[in-house]
Amino acid sequence: MKRGWPFAFYLFYFAAAVFIQPNFVVYLQRLDFSGAQIGVLTGMIPLIIMVGAPLWTGLADASNLHRLIMSLTIVVAIVTASLFPLVNSFALIMPLVILYALFAAPIIPFADSTTMALLAEDQVLYGRVRLGGTIGWGGVALLAGPIIGAYGIRWAFWGFAAFMIFTLLISQKLSYAKKPRLESMKGSLSKLLIDKRWALFLALAFVAGIAFTIVNSFLFPYMEELNINSTTRYIALTISTISELPILFFANHLLKRFKAYGLLVMATAITGIRLLLYAALNFQAGILAFQFLNAMTFPLFLVAGVTYANEISPEGMKSTAQGLLGAMVTGFGAAVGGLTGGLLIEAIGGQGLFLMAGIFTLVSVLLLSLVKRSPRYSQVQGVG
Secondary structure (H helix, E strand, C coil): CCCHHHHHHHHHHHHHHHHHHHHHHHHHHHCCCCHHHHHHHHHHHHHHHHHHHHHHHHHHHHHCCHHHHHHHHHHHHHHHHHHHHHCCCHHHHHHHHHHHHHHHCCHHHHHHHHHHHHHHHHHHHHHHHHHHHHHHHHHHHHHHHHHHHHHCCCHHHHHHHHHHHHHHHHHCCCCCCCCCCCCCHHHHHHHHHCCHHHHHHHHHHHHHHHHHHHHHHHHHHHHHHCCCCHHHHHHHHHHHHHHHHHHHHCHHHHHHHHHHHHHHHHHHHHHHHHHHHHHHCCCHHHHHHHHHHHHHCHHHHHHHHHHHHHHCCCCCCHHHHHHHHHHHHHHHHHHHHHHHHHHHHHHHHHHHHHHHHHHHHHHHHHHHHHHHHCHHHHCCCCCC
16 A cells, blocks of 8 residues: 555646646736747746755755655645736746745655655566556546636646645655765765766756657647647647556566666657657647657656666665756756747747757757767766
């Protein structure tokens, strides 16, 4: 039953996220915000996450107050999300965005670290626990689409808040390994970051964060640009979610076969190809078909990233390591993706945005692969 609580946590958290995440840019567009304003807001969220995730997780590791800090962050995320539909000006939405991003930042890193601690010797089974999030996202997507279509986009925020209340209750059942701190948080973090494996890992996570943000934040606006309705957009989300199920269930076999870092490279490269396909075949049937590629992109990167971060981080810094990964993917990388995406979709449209993002992703993966194969990098002992 212990594994059931993290499974349920992921289920309800991502059931909440499916209301708000794909619709945020659409909501801003309907408020007639400019491309620059949308870029600032979508770019600001990940930048705050980049600071907030390691800040909260590092504080929790240092103080052993994981449950208290996690509960606080969830409560503030619920309150701020509920306030979004009540304001409609850029000046009022900006502080809400700052608060929401700062307090929502560590929620998944906390869940990931407690799940990995719980699994202990069976950490390759992380994907099976994380299936809860896939089921929550895909199952509730079928509910969220009709609700938002019938009652308006404000329900994207209120639906999120409702499901996050259940997430808060379940979070009280999660357990955390309490370990004495032998070093200061600053000193041990510096020790972690000088590891060359972390430098390359975080660079790849940055590229992946840009690519995932383009898909997650701008696919709905792109589909709306193509006159694809709300219900069909959520059908697209359901297709992508269903595709994740076998990957997450059998991820332990993939990890044994290709190793964590190999899967990271594979997932990022396939994301680049997916972006190019969206640009090349920009009609409803094409976009729905390419949603099946999601199986080999974000979920694969997620399992491999959490596993690799856990592998190369020292004891006592497991939550901090997951926070750093989250900060780079949903922080710095997503900030660049959100800012440039907001500007480019207004300037050259969705097709141009996805084309440029696909080219950037594939070129970056190639360059990072060349760095890893270089003689200077291979001198690092234990490179995975």
